[in-house]
Amino acid sequence: MAIVRASGLSKTYRVADKQPGLRGTVRHFLRRRTRDVAAVKGVSFSIEPGEVVGFLGPNGAGKTTTLKMLTGLIHPSGGQLEVAGHTPWRRQRTFLECITLVMGQKQQLIWDLPPLDSLRVNAAVYGIPDAIANRRIQELAEMLELGEELTRPVRKLSLGQRMKAELLAALLHEPQVLFLDEPTLGLDVNAQARVRQFLADYNQRTGATVLLTSHYMADITALCPRVLLIHEGALFYDGSLVGLSEQLAPWRQVRLELAHPLPADAFAGYGEIESLEGSEVRLLIPREQLTASVNRLLANHEVVDLEVSDPPIEELIGRLFRQGSLEAFR
Amino acid sequence: MAARRRLWHGLRVARTLWATQYAYMLEYRAEIALWALSGVVPFIMLGVWSAAGTAAQASGFSQPELARYFLCAFVARQFSVVWVVWQFEEDALQGRLSPYLLQPLHPLWRYVASHQAEQATRLPFVLVIAALFFLLQPLAFALPGPGRALLGVLAVGLAFAINFLLQSLIAACCFWTERASALERLLYIPYLFLSGLVAPLESFPEPVRAWALRTPFPLMVAFPARLLSGDPFPTGPHALSIAGGFGAMALWIVLLVPLLVLVWRAGVRRYSAMGA
Numbered sequence: 237m238a239i240v241r242a243s244g245l246s247k248t249y250r251v252a253d254k255q256p257g258l259r260g261t262v263r264h265f266l267r268r269r270t271r272d273v274a275a276v277k278g279v280s281f282s283i284e285p286g287e288v289v290g291f292l293g294p295n296g297a298g299k300t301t302t303l304k305m306l307t308g309l310i311h312p313s314g315g316q317l318e319v320a321g322h323t324p325w326r327r328q329r330t331f332l333e334c335i336t337l338v339m340g341q342k343q344q345l346i347w348d349l350p351p352l353d354s355l356r357v358n359a360a361v362y363g364i365p366d367a368i369a370n371r372r373i374q375e376l377a378e379m380l381e382l383g384e385e386l387t388r389p390v391r392k393l394s395l396g397q398r399m400k401a402e403l404l405a406a407l408l409h410e411p412q413v414l415f416l417d418e419p420t421l422g423l424d425v426n427a428q429a430r431v432r433q434f435l436a437d438y439n440q441r442t443g444a445t446v447l448l449t450s451h452y453m454a455d456i457t458a459l460c461p462r463v464l465l466i467h468e469g470a471l472f473y474d475g476s477l478v479g480l481s482e483q484l485a486p487w488r489q490v491r492l493e494l495a496h497p498l499p500a501d502a503f504a505g506y507g508e509i510e511s512l513e514g515s516e517v518r519l520l521i522p523r524e525q526l527t528a529s530v531n532r533l534l535a536n537h538e539v540v541d542l543e544v545s546d547p548p549i550e551e552l553i554g555r556l557f558r559q560g561s562l563e564a565f566r
Numbered sequence: 567m568a569a570r571r572r573l574w575h576g577l578r579v580a581r582t583l584w585a586t587q588y589a590y591m592l593e594y595r596a597e598i599a600l601w602a603l604s605g606v607v608p609f610i611m612l613g614v615w616s617a618a619g620t621a622a623q624a625s626g627f628s629q630p631e632l633a634r635y636f637l638c639a640f641v642a643r644q645f646s647v648v649w650v651v652w653q654f655e656e657d658a659l660q661g662r663l664s665p666y667l668l669q670p671l672h673p674l675w676r677y678v679a680s681h682q683a684e685q686a687t688r689l690p691f692v693l694v695i696a697a698l699f700f701l702l703q704p705l706a707f708a709l710p711g712p713g714r715a716l717l718g719v720l721a722v723g724l725a726f727a728i729n730f731l732l733q734s735l736i737a738a739c740c741f742w743t744e745r746a747s748a749l750e751r752l753l754y755i756p757y758l759f760l761s762g763l764v765a766p767l768e769s770f771p772e773p774v775r776a777w778a779l780r781t782p783f784p785l786m787v788a789f790p791a792r793l794l795s796g797d798p799f800p801t802g803p804h805a806l807s808i809a810g811g812f813g814a815m816a817l818w819i820v821l822l823v824p825l826l827v828l829v830w831r832a833g834v835r836r837y838s839a840m841g842a
Contacts (some may be wrong), residue, residue: 249838269715277793309664309839329670337668346666348593353586360582361671363575 238282239413239445240306245315245470247276247301275301277317278467285412288439290460290477291449292553298469299449305413306447307337318408320412333362336411340421340541342427343402351401352386355408362409369408377402380434396427403434420455423517432458448561453553477549484552487520490530495538515540579671580679587676588681602691605643608701611764612636626768631797633706635766636698638718638791643763644692645685646725646786650677654737655754659744664839667829674734674830681730710796717808718794724815725786731822732782738826741833756781762788768800776804782818785811 254264263281275296283289293299302312305317308324308331317324322331348456359369369473377386380400385393395537399419407507416435420428436459439446450456456463456477463480465473487507494515503509506529507521521529526544533539543554572764591598610833613635627635654677657663660800700707710718730751739746758764760783767775778784789811794797806814 271723304839307668308666310837311835327667332668332670335668339661339663339664342661344662346590347588349590353589360579361669363578384827418706455812497572 237285239285239317239320240283240447241318242282242302242306243280243316245276245279245302245305245317246274246313247298247305247310248313249273249275255334274469276305276312276466279466279469279471280315281464281471283445285445286443287462288435288446288448288459290456290463291447291466292456292463293449293466293536297466299466300417302466303447303449305335307335307415308332309337325555333409334375335415336406336409337415338406338417338419340399340401340418341441343390344396344405345397345401347390350387350389351393351405354402354405355386355389357360358405358408364409372408372410373404376407379437380404381430396423396430399423399427399431400434403431406544407438410442411515412444412552414444414446414448416446416450418450419448427527428454435459453549457549478498481546481549481552482523484549484556486527487522488520489547490526490533491535491541491543491545492517492519492533492539493541495540498537500524536559568643579675583676583679584683587680588686591683591687598684598687599691602644602688602695605640605647607758607763608636608640608643613771621833627766629710630706631795632705632766633699633703634708634795634797635791637696637703637706638794639763639787641692641794642722642725642787642790644688645722646729648726648729648733649680650674650681650730651679651733651737651747653680653776654734655740655745656745658740661839663837667834667837677734678730681726681839685726689767708796710794714793714796718790721785721790721793721815723812724788724812724819728782728815728818728822729786731819731826735826735829736824738833740835746832757783757786760784761786767806772804779804779806779814782814785815785818820821 239393249272250270250552251273252264253269254260254516262493267282279298279302284360284380291299291302301310305312306319306324308319308327311325320331320334322328324331345351346357355369355373358364359366364372373386377383380403382397382400382404385397385403390398404420413436419435420431421517432455435446435448438444439459446459448455448460461476461479463473464471465480473483490507493515497515498517500509500512503512503517503519507519510518510520512518530542530544534542622666641691656665663673666676685832735755736746736749739749746803760778760781762784767784768777770776784806789806792806793808793811799805
């Protein structure tokens with residue numbers, strides 16, 4: 237049974253519309269204009285317990301708004317929503333006890349005190365007995381490689397240490413569903429890798445469900461077998477990462493090293509030439525023609541080396557978001 | 567059994583929040599000392615009123631009583647001062663409110679704890695100022711009996727509760743307008759003049775006094791100050807008695823609590839989690 241179920245979920249914000257300059261300011265003061273912005277438009281999906289799902293989309297696509305609705309922070313304008321058997325926006329105690337939201341750029345730790353003080357507050361608020369809270373803090377701190385950082389004021393911690401302490405605070409009550417909004421934002425490569433490893437271990441150990449948004453594709457490829465792709469408030473793809481790759485790139489990349497350089501027209505009919513430099517050529521060949529084309533290439537040319545690969549998913553998604561077009565899914 | 571468990575849970579949350587907020591406030595003790603010093607309006611007013619001695623007498627105060635009244639007004643103000651609207655507005659704008667809303671504890675309890683912790687941090691500074699005051703005004707020295715002192719402390723606590731509820735109502739307007747603190751200014755002016763902070767209520771013309779007593783403002787300073795001073799309460803029409811004062815306080819709290827609950831619920835429905 238799904239632990240997260242969204243059906244026709246939508247959210248419309250009313251925003252002030254002001255033109256720049258003095259004239260615009262006066263006009264705005266005298267007659268305030270607003271317009272409705274549909275941030276999320278009829279999104280439907282469900283997530284099974286224990287799944288780790290990546291939530292992808294360019295800036296302003298509606299990812300964070302969807303997460304806010306899933307956690308109950310904001311009310312949906314329409315649609316049905318159920319998380320862990322609860323209607324999120326009611327924010328009942330039993331619901332709040334089984335979810336957590338981690339936002340990469342926001343913190344819940346008290347800035348001038350050591351993380352342990354905030355952890356004590358969380359333990360009391362969630363009604364976790366001291367002995368159990370201490371045991372969990374110890375276990376999570378070990379997994380996150382946190383030690384004396386827990387007794388240092390938060391303001392004195394590095395960004396990576398702070399994010400790890402934030403994760404510890406967010407997971408102290410052992411939530412069933414984790415909503416993570418850019419948890420590795422701004423961290424260096426090593427810190428990102430450690431946070432990723434921690435999340436993977438945590439999911440394995442507790443069976444918690446994870447919905448993760450990230451601009452770092454490495455987070456998504458390392459953690460999420462399934463992804464949801466959202467653009468301009470609408471859901472465009474829901475499926476495996478591999479399937480997304482196939483849909484975004486219906487061709488495969490073939491790199492050939494030839495015994496002798498050949499002109500470009502020697503490769504006409506095999507696929508699109510991506511690059512040709514001396515005796516090295518890179519071709520983009522439609523997936524369904526791959527076997528036949530490779531056989532012909534090997535039969536017709538003197539090939540020293542051959543490599544077939546998928547284009548990196550990071551590159552595909554990055555290109556997709558840069559272009560701002562999702563024609564492949566329409 | 568469940569009620570007992572809930573009570574223990576509530577006490578544990580209160581104790582932990584208070585201890586944490588106290589530790590936080592101690593980090594800012596110098597700032598808090600300055601805040602305590604900045605609340606000297608009653609002392610300035612004492613100077614003004616002492617200069618106009620006849621006016622003081624006309625309002626039924628002897629000089630030492632007047633001095634005690636303003637000292638107690640200072641003390642009452644120190645322990646009932648509320649800044650939740652600014653803190654809440656900043657938290658809402660900076661996105662810090664969102665994590666609070668996602669925890670199984672009403673966010674306002676955190677602000678209650680931080681105010682209480684701040685008051686505890688102020689206590690030594692207020693005691694020092696009071697001691698200095700009595701050194702400078704030895705004729706004004708008098709301590710209330712234990713009963714009056716206890717009632718005075720209770721009244722200060724209830725004054726804080728009324729002030730906190732009123733400001734929380736305004737703070738909840740942050741769900742509609744980002745700058746709710748501007749609305750607080752609307753409360754500050756009547757508070758300043760009708761609370762008894764700049765002049766004892768008895769010095770007001772009778773119609774003004776009658777009107778003031780229909781508002782919660784005299785209950786926030788004048789009433790607890792009178793109790794703490796140990797001096798007798800005035801009698802006659804439009805005068806506040808001890809029972810009447812506590813009754814009015816209870817009435818305001820009973821009115822404000824459900825109103826705040828309603829406004830809060832409506833506001834949270836509009837919350838857009840900006841900055842988060």
